[in-house]
Amino acid sequence: MRRLFFLLCAMASMLSAQAQNIPFKPYKHWNDRMAAFAREPDITSSDIVMLGDSHTEKAGDWNKLLGTTGIRNRGIISDVAAGVYQRLDPILKGRPKAIFFLIGANDVSHNLTPTQVFADIRRVIEKIRSDSPDTKLYVESLLPFVVGSERWKTLAGKENCMIDVNALLIAYCKEHGITFVNLYPRFAKKGTKSLRPELTIDDLHLNRLGYKIWAHEIRPIIKQLQGKK
Numbered sequence: 001m002r003r004l005f006f007l008l009c010a011m012a013s014m015l016s017a018q019a020q021n022i023p024f025k026p027y028k029h030w031n032d033r034m035a036a037f038a039r040e041p042d043i044t045s046s047d048i049v050m051l052g053d054s055h056t057e058k059a060g061d062w063n064k065l066l067g068t069t070g071i072r073n074r075g076i077i078s079d080v081a082a083g084v085y086q087r088l089d090p091i092l093k094g095r096p097k098a099i100f101f102l103i104g105a106n107d108v109s110h111n112l113t114p115t116q117v118f119a120d121i122r123r124v125i126e127k128i129r130s131d132s133p134d135t136k137l138y139v140e141s142l143l144p145f146v147v148g149s150e151r152w153k154t155l156a157g158k159e160n161c162m163i164d165v166n167a168l169l170i171a172y173c174k175e176h177g178i179t180f181v182n183l184y185p186r187f188a189k190k191g192t193k194s195l196r197p198e199l200t201i202d203d204l205h206l207n208r209l210g211y212k213i214w215a216h217e218i219r220p221i222i223k224q225l226q227g228k229k
Contacts, residue, residue: 024082033057033076034087040072043094045134047072048225051091052102053079055143058205065215066222072096080106081120085127092132098225099128100181100218102140104165105204109154114164121165122172129178138221139173141166141184146203147194155204159193181221186213 026034043049049072050056056075063071074091076083081103091099101124107117121139128137142162145155166184173180187210189196195203199210206214223229 024080024086026083026086027078030076030079030083037074037087037090043072043091043096045095045097046070047094047096048098048100048222049074049091049096050100051075051084052140053077053106054205055102055105059211059214065211066219068222068226068228070097070226071222078106079103080110081117081124085120085124088124088127088131092128092135095132096135098136098138100138100140101125101128102142102183104142105145105155105162108142108158108161108165109152111154114161114168117161117165118168118172121169125172125178136179136225138179138181138218139169140181140218141169143183143206144188144193144195146197146200147192149203151203163193179221181218183214183217186217 047070050059050062051074053075054077056073057077059065059073059075062073063069074087076087084101084103103121103124104117107120108114112120125137125139128135142165144159144162145152147159149155162184166182170180170182172178187195187199197203199206199213201207
């Protein structure tokens with residue numbers, strides 16, 4: 001609780017000082033995905049959007065994963081909160097039924113502090129709620145990675161940052177009446193801050209079992225949104 005108190009104090013100070021927005025520069029895969037999205041039918045008010053980075057994109061067909069229809073994958077590998085913010089307009093124009101939003105791992109890997117990461121995520125949340133107020137928003141927790149992995153050096157020693165960002169998101173969502181989907185406990189190895197090794201292909205990204213767990217956690221919400229039993 002003390003750690004969260006100091007995080008909230010730092011966050012308040014940062015936001016009151018007009019926290020910096022890290023400039024976002026589109027990259028090839030981001031542009032390619034945006035071009036692919038533009039070729040798809042427009043998002044409509046009956047659609048549910050999965051919004052995020054590689055964790056979301058690499059799931060592939062969320063309809064198959066969830067056993068339903070009407071789910072749109074708007075994940076982009078390596079994306080950050082500022083990148084998501086830049087691509088919101090075509091999504092929100094369609095006033096989707098719901099958005100499941102997960103972002104932040106790449107922001108952490110870019111050496112942003114938890115309060116900076118939170119500030120950029122908060123900016124996305126505020127735009128969604130402002131531009132498409134009837135869209136139900138589900139903010140999902142950042143996921144753990146395998147602590148001590150030699151593969152993701154930019155995340156080395158940053159497992160507490162993931163936890164701190166989640167703590168800030170939990171507090172914010174509670175204050176503003178937003179549903180927070182806490183996936184983290186299902187993916188962390190018991191008693192550690194590390195991703196369960198049986199759920200990953202490379203110490204960070206999920207394998208088929210990992211996605212089954214994710215789908216299991218949100219499937220009841222999806223069914224309720226779609227009026228299914």
